[in-house]
Amino acid sequence: MRLLETTRLEDCFDGGFVLRYRTDQPWTPDAIRSLAQLGELDYFLDFPRPYYRVRGRGGFQIRGLEGEPVCTVIFPGNGRDQLRQRWEEFILRDLG
Amino acid sequence: MIYLNNAASSWPKAPGVADAVRQSLERPPCDVGRGGVVEGDPVNKCRELMGHLLGVADASRIVFTLNATAALNLAIQGAPLRSGDVIVTSVAEHNSVLRPAEKLRLERGIEVEIVGLAPDGSLDEDWFRRALARRPRLVVLTHASNVTGRVFPIERLFRGAKNAGALTVLDASQSLGLIPVSPEPMNADIVVFTGHKGLLGPSGVGGLYVGPAIDLEQILVGGTGVRSDLKEHPREMPGRLEAGTHNLAGLAGLAAAVEWLKSDGHHIATVARRRGDSLRRELARIPGVEIFDQDGDCERVGVVSFRISGWDVGEAGTVLNQSFEIACRAGLHCAPLIHPRIGSSPAGTLRFSASGFTTENEVGAASDAVRRLAKCAS
Numbered sequence: 001m002r003l004l005e006t007t008r009l010e011d012c013f014d015g016g017f018v019l020r021y022r023t024d025q026p027w028t029p030d031a032i033r034s035l036a037q038l039g040e041l042d043y044f045l046d047f048p049r050p051y052y053r054v055r056g057r058g059g060f061q062i063r064g065l066e067g068e069p070v071c072t073v074i075f076p077g078n079g080r081d082q083l084r085q086r087w088e089e090f091i092l093r094d095l096g
Numbered sequence: 097m098i099y100l101n102n103a104a105s106s107w108p109k110a111p112g113v114a115d116a117v118r119q120s121l122e123r124p125p126c127d128v129g130r131g132g133v134v135e136g137d138p139v140n141k142c143r144e145l146m147g148h149l150l151g152v153a154d155a156s157r158i159v160f161t162l163n164a165t166a167a168l169n170l171a172i173q174g175a176p177l178r179s180g181d182v183i184v185t186s187v188a189e190h191n192s193v194l195r196p197a198e199k200l201r202l203e204r205g206i207e208v209e210i211v212g213l214a215p216d217g218s219l220d221e222d223w224f225r226r227a228l229a230r231r232p233r234l235v236v237l238t239h240a241s242n243v244t245g246r247v248f249p250i251e252r253l254f255r256g257a258k259n260a261g262a263l264t265v266l267d268a269s270q271s272l273g274l275i276p277v278s279p280e281p282m283n284a285d286i287v288v289f290t291g292h293k294g295l296l297g298p299s300g301v302g303g304l305y306v307g308p309a310i311d312l313e314q315i316l317v318g319g320t321g322v323r324s325d326l327k328e329h330p331r332e333m334p335g336r337l338e339a340g341t342h343n344l345a346g347l348a349g350l351a352a353a354v355e356w357l358k359s360d361g362h363h364i365a366t367v368a369r370r371r372g373d374s375l376r377r378e379l380a381r382i383p384g385v386e387i388f389d390q391d392g393d394c395e396r397v398g399v400v401s402f403r404i405s406g407w408d409v410g411e412a413g414t415v416l417n418q419s420f421e422i423a424c425r426a427g428l429h430c431a432p433l434i435h436p437r438i439g440s441s442p443a444g445t446l447r448f449s450a451s452g453f454t455t456e457n458e459v460g461a462a463s464d465a466v467r468r469l470a471k472c473a474s
Binding site for chain 1: 411414415418419420421468472
């Protein structure tokens with residue numbers, strides 16, 4: 001999986017910030033399950049369009065819909081540069 | 097998709113609106129006011145219809161703008177205010193009121209008093225009376241909250257404001273088309289409206305009614321097509337407060353919407369309120385759902401604000417929109433000051449807003465979706 005585009009969305013109230021990542025492939029069930037390496041995965045398979053959320057170690061969150069080539073990542077105010085680097089490396093290394 | 101975002105922009109539009117917009121664009125543009133009145137002129141037709149809808153005798157006091165924000169800026173920044181004058185408004189207002197007021201505070205030394213809510217969610221009328229004792233020059237209130245749907249007792253509040261000598265501005269963005277609005281019986285000197293919400297017209301058209309004795313300062317000047325020999329913008333209404341080419345297609349659409357509301361759509365407002373009540377009732381039955389401003393006795397437009405225990409408000413909004421395909425809104429709804437008062441700070445609320453086209457089946461499906469989210473809350 002390759003990152004095609006990163007868009008900054010609205011800032012959070014608590015000083016965090018939100019990025020939307022567009023990838024060259026949609027998020028498949030396997031790719032979504034692999035996100036559990038980063039933290040606690042909630043995968044709502046019985047929703048009309050399955051939805052996933054990862055509460056990542058360090059306080060960041062990944063959110064998205066199965067089958068879509070986009071996901072949203074919310075980084076906390078503290079340590080966001082490191083967390084962002086870790087997340088982007090994970091996509092390239094583990095899902096590449 | 098189930099569309100429950102009518103407080104932001106209504107959909108579907110009234111029958112005939114899309115055709116009217118398309119026909120307007122397919123015809124040669126009507127050169128309104130440029131070289132005389134043209135038959136079928138959508139601007140004056142819409143002006144007459146809006147005047148009739150608002151129950152005003154002189155439609156030339158109806159001024160068209162791009163939206164309610166532009167109209168509120170014209171009303172607030174154009175009001176005859178001097179440094180030290182007081183504006184009274186409320187925490188229920190949209191940023192389209194709060195930000196122009198703040199701009200006047202910062203730039204012109206106008207004092208702004210923002211009245212809070214009583215514990216039951218109504219406007220704190222004791223506070224309001226104390227604010228009126230400051231003899232404000234301008235009182236600006238929304239008719240209905242875009243967050244809670246609550247309708248405020250404008251006739252009574254504005255009677256007090258008029259007695260205190262204030263100019264009264266009613267923001268009817270959330271009410272016109274859904275509940276009766278008329279300046280004189282409501283003691284409103286100015287009534288601001290938008291075309292794309294309860295009136296079921298297109299976006300890009302709004303305006304205001306300016307009472308006969310009110311002389312607003314011109315904020316925007318330029319071409320009007322009349323008295324082009326003058327160095328200054330003409331002073332005659334409505335052109336005095338309208339500069340530049342109108343949104344002709346938008347006004348044609350709005351005229352079609354208002355005509356439909358008058359003829360076939362008279363029941364639609366009742367249905368919208370009923371569906372809003374149904375949503376409120378159904379959501380209140382779901383364990384883990386908290387409704388903001390729960391007073392069951394007050395009049396409301398079809399808006400209900402809530403949150404689901406265990407879900408971040410923004411995330412729940414995303415899931416409802418994208419996974420369940422229920423169009424709704426999450427956040428502060430551009431009304432930031434009401435949230436600390438109703439207990440929804442800092443994230444705001446999830447908001448469902450019905451229209452007269454919302455069905456009971458859609459209410460049921462939306463409630464089921466919320467129930468499913470509430471069940472799997474973590």
